[in-house]
Amino acid sequence: MNPRIEINYPKLVNNTRVLQKKAKEHGIEIAAVTKCFCGIPEIAQAYVDGGVKYLADSRVSNLKKLQKFPNPKVLLRIPMLSEVQEVVTYADISLNSELETIRALNKEAQRLGINHKIILMADLGDLREGIFEEEEVMQGAKEVEGLSNIILHGIGVNLTCYGGVIPSPKNLSRLEAMGKAIEKEIGRTLELFSGGNSSSIYLLDTKGMPERINHLRLGEAIVLGTESAYGEKIENTHQDIFQLVAEVIELKEKPSMPIGDIGMDAFGNTPSFEDEGIRRRAILAVGRQDIGSYDVFPIDANMKILGASSDHLILDITDAKGDFKVGDEIRFNLRYGALLSLMTSEYVTKKIVY
């Protein structure tokens, strides 16, 4: 069924292996992020085949789907108070910054007679999650250490998400120093120093990763083969593992300028147009409800996306290679935003190509 997203399994295993090897050479374990494909176990299997130790997701419902894998599961989003039972049941480790929530996790773990590990998150300036004041990180760590069923497993940071702050030897050394101070205070070593996401990868090449950072949580770097600090491709990885395939439902020659007074488009924006005369246009049966943004790129760079409404994507194919007819399929590479939306859309078939 079209539209579909094709997932090239061997390429995904390759990217996982390349990053796993790269990280391992620096003493780092990877938590491979499954949210980009809604935690579908058949796709997560590629991470496991690629040799990663941890599986990570921001949604407990996705971690629940991954229970068949023996790999420790990490919950990336700070837990909701209303989900603590599911968190301690389906996640082995969760990232946390609110003591109230950690206490609730403790209570629930106690009730179930289990232990739950947490990574205490510090905010080093990106201003999404994490405890901002160093003193408060220390106080938090001390309190957590005293809880009966919560294990302070490590310390972590998230960067380049809200504020666009790039991981650097300077800010990650602050994390390292905070972790060391906590170790001194509690009299034992912390298992994990979790140094961020795909934006931290470049520090491995520049030899800027502080020594104690031994954990990274990677999504984009594996699935798209790009690091997210500067948007560079990662050597020996594929950038076309996930491709959208959509079908032509109309092919016509039409003027590039609409005829009539211009009001608003389907999403309340006022569009503008250039007069390029008569152009050959294809309408594809996929739309903003599926792709979210315009983060899709025709493989044939001579095709141009003109616009999209909820269920239609309009292309200018005047300069495209080859002849087209109704029913033909057109392929696209994706950026992260479109990948998330396409994988989440129930209108899009997910096809793993082995």
Ligand SMILES: Cc1ncc(COP(=O)(O)O)c(C=O)c1O
């Ligand atoms: C806390 C946290 N860590 C890591 C990641 C992975 O980010 P990236 O896809 O940039 O590697 C995410 C988002 O998916 C996240 O929310």
